[in-house]
Amino acid sequence: MRDRLWIGLLGIGLTAAALWAADVLPGLAFPLVGTLSALAWAFGPRLHDLRPRRPWRLLTAAALFFLAGVVLRALLVTGPYPLAQLGDAFSVCGFAFLVAGMATFLSRWGIDRHALLDGLIVCIGAAITSALLFILPATAVPGRPVLVSVLAGLYPLLDVVIVLLGVNLAFTTAVRRPALLLLGAMLLLIFAGDLGYAVIGRQGHVTGPALLDLPYLLAFTAGGAAALHPSAGALAQATPLPIQAWSPARMLIIGPAVAAPFALTVLLPHPAPLSRWILGVGGAAIVALLLARASGAVHSHAAAQRRFEHQATHDPLTGLPNRRLLQIMVDRRLAERGDGDAVWMFSLDLDGFKLVNDSWGHPAGDRLIAEVGARLRHALPAEATVARVGGDEFVVVMHCTEPEAMAGARRIMECVERPLLVGGGETPTAEVVVGASMGIVRAERHDTAEALMRDADTAMYQAKEQGRNRWTVFDASMRDAVRERVEIEVALRAAVAQEQLAIAYQPIVDLTDGLGTRTVGAEALVRWEHPVRGWLGPNMFIAVAEDANLISALGAWVLREAVQQLARWRDKGVVGEDFWMSVNVSPRQLGDAAFAERVAAILAQARVPARNLVLEITESVMVEGGELTERLLLRLRELGVRICVDDFGTGFSALGYLRRHPVTGVKIDRSFVGGLGVSTQDEEIVRAVVAMSGALNLTVVAEGVETTAQRNVLAALKVPLAQGWLWGRAVPAHTFAAALRARERVAEPVAVRSD
Structure with a gap:
């Protein structure tokens, strides 16, 4: 109101x-x-x-x-x-x-x-008009x-x-x-x-x-x-x-004021001496203001141009050169270098920056970036070029010898690794330590900054893959590896879109009889026949699919095909009603809020009970997954789907994670199974996993079983389920079905937790 x-x-x-x-x-x-x-x-x-x-x-x-x-x-x-x-x-x-x-x-x-000058021009024009037409006559x-x-x-x-x-x-x-x-x-x-x-x-x-x-x-x-x-x-x-420009609207106001002295001179052909003085002084003042305004406009436009150019070539947060200016500066250095001169480029990406952003917010992340930029600038020689080229990516360019470049690399890593103060408010409240993965390249045959930066990035990503918080010097083999990876990504993208992939099935057997004669389940493993390289295993392209954001589409296709294959086997009597299918899911799939409902729709369409599906997750999902992931896992368990932790023992194998998350089983990694019968240490690890799983009422599957000696140790340790080449490699669906029929019976599976 x-x-x-x-x-x-x-x-x-x-x-x-x-x-x-x-x-x-x-x-x-x-x-x-x-x-x-x-x-x-x-x-x-x-x-x-x-x-x-x-x-x-x-x-x-x-x-x-x-x-x-x-x-x-x-x-x-x-x-x-x-x-x-x-x-x-x-x-x-x-x-x-x-x-x-x-x-x-x-x-x-x-x-x-400028507004004041324009106002004074109008004011003087109005004053001249008022004085000659109204004040003096009045x-x-x-x-x-x-x-x-x-x-x-x-x-x-x-x-x-x-x-x-x-x-x-x-x-x-x-x-x-x-x-x-x-x-x-x-x-x-x-x-x-x-x-x-x-x-x-x-x-x-x-x-x-x-x-x-x-x-x-x-x-x-x-x-x-x-x-x-x-x-x-x-x-x-x-x-x-x-910018205070002389726009048409503004000129409609200023124009009459500028024209006033000239118009009054025409209207008053024989002005009195005082009127002539007013016209002369007022007209001169308007001209002076116009000159000052024009000069100021030129200076303002020049200053605005310089400001825009600076903004276009510098990072607003750190004030350092951005990628555009860096490329110009490096091209100039490469063009001016002598025969014996060496130009080194260091490309570094902060490790742990996302954690700071997620924990304390973007203002804290901005403060961290600004502090790292200032440290780099002060830690390196004045002639070194320091630039920020991305969110948490910096590039350093130095003109130096190889020993000086290595010393510079150590200084860069040391200044980044020193504790930094961050916090959610204006005053830093917490101390954090971040690292950096850095790639180093020497400009030898590089003729352009773009090529140099590409190779430095390649070396930096190689450092990340090797464990982070380290540096790697570029060599030509890395370029070949990147080219190969790009070729695989392009071909994989087409293969996923056109469904050119295939699924192989490896048997999972009941080991309670000591021999593993009954097949109770199968793991669906994706295979790809590359048009040039032939059949490729998952280790050759799954990482590429994750980096290329293809893993969700790939995982959804594998899940749908595996469930439909299980339905066909059930309809044809190849497998029994309790036979189950195990399918790997990626962390990215578990970040999709609609994933559980999609699983339910796939099962309903294939008319396969939820208890016959086991989804295999990695240990990192339990550690790094947020509330959304936990809700999805709970929803999947409500549907009746079983959840198994794959490669158990290689990551964060903590009892607390198993108790907190709704998992129903674990898979002992092949690295521990391979030493059974030879290494007593591996045997004790498996014994501990079995004991812990029994206490938590979890099923245990040992993967990678290749010898009878390994099978015998697993049976002695009462590991209930196993899979590996000893019982068969992963094969196409029709071969898998033929192998089951060759046994002349479909064994009843061991009782596994399905509640």
Whole structure:
């Protein structure tokens, strides 16, 4: 409701103005509207909690003095001199408070130099026009008291100040909200009212028709509405213009002011000496201001150009060169190097930066990046080039010998690894340590910065793959490996899109009889026949699929095909009702909120019970997975799907993770199975896994079983399930089915946890 008070005041003011123009109750219009406007200036800021209050108080005083001036002028217009001019005294005081209030707004906005110059040009043009057309004729009226002549000349001068304020208000801000427009309308109406009195004043008249006061009534209305409008708070702060250009709209205001001296020279062919002085001095001042404005515009454009160029070539967070400028600088270095000169490039990527961002927020990450940039700049020689080329990626270029390059690499790693203070607020509150993976390359046959940066990145990613927090020097074999990886990615993308992959199935057997004669399940393993390289195992392309963001599509296809194959085997009687299918899922799939519902839809479409599906996850899922992953795992268990931890023992094999997550089994990694019968240590590890799993009621599968000795140890340790080449390699579906039929029976599977 209070946000619409300005509409009510506007309605009252316009109604009063219409009644005033119709000469209906003229004595009530100004007291009513003027009082309401003064109250609006006094209480509007409190209504909307506007700060600061000082300009509003000054404008309230201006409204009260203007109101008193209008009322006294109406009452004393026929009174004796100088009592009749008492109303003008209040009006002049109102002008003073109005100017002070407007100036307070402008001082808070910050007066733009170009806006001030443009305002002065308009002001001088208006002053010349006012002086020659109104002030001089008004003061030259014979037989009039001096005070009356002074007031007749004073009002046009005050209007010149109003013009200066209005133009500066319009030129200083790029966003003109309704409150500012209403305020501008108020100033324009005051100027229009004074202009009307100036016209009759040059003819010797002090009063005129009642319609001459109509602009003042409307000015009260617009001013009061501005104070009540919700956008009045925007008057406390301007939105600065990026460049104060001479736009067409601005020239519509400035043009007449520039043309005023020339037009008046034509209109006044024989001006008096004082008029000639005013025209000459005023015209010269306008020309000087135009020159200053043009010069300032040129300098501003040059400064803006330099600023834009700096922003386009430098990182805003660290102030270091960005990738674009780095490429230019490196190309120049490569072109200027001598035969014996060596240019070294270091490409480093921070390890652990994402953890800082996730734990303390992006402001902490920004603080860390800025600190690393400053450390690199201070740790290296002044002639070294340090650039930020990505989120947490930096590049250093040095002109040095090989020993100096290696020493520089050590300094880079040391300055990054020193503890850094981060935190969520303005004051750092926590100490963190991050590392860096760095690739180093020497510019030998490199002719361009792009090639050098590509090889440095290649070496950096090689360092990451080798364990992070280290550096690697580039060699040509890395380029070949990258080219091979790219070729594999391109071919894999086409293979996934066209479903050119295949699935092989490896048997999982019941080992409780000591021999593993019964096949109780199968693991679905994806295979790919590369058009050039032939059949490739998962270790050749799964990592590529993850990096290329193809793993979700690939995993979804494998899951769907494996479940449908199980359904076909069940329908044909190849397997029994308790035979289960084991399928690997990636962490990326478990980051999809709809994954559990997709699994349910696949099972429903194939008419396969959920208990016949086992999803294999990695240990990293339990450690690094968030709340979404945990909810998905719980939802999958609610469906009846079983969850097994693959390659158990190679990562974070903590009892707490197994207890907290809804897993139903573990797979002992082949690295421990391979030593059975030879290594007592591996045997003890397997024994411990079996004991722990039994305590948690988890099934255990030993994978990678290749010899009877390994099988015998596993049977002795009471490992219930096993898979490996001893019982068969992964084979196509029809071969797998034939092998099952060759046994002449489908064995009943061991009881596994399915609840």
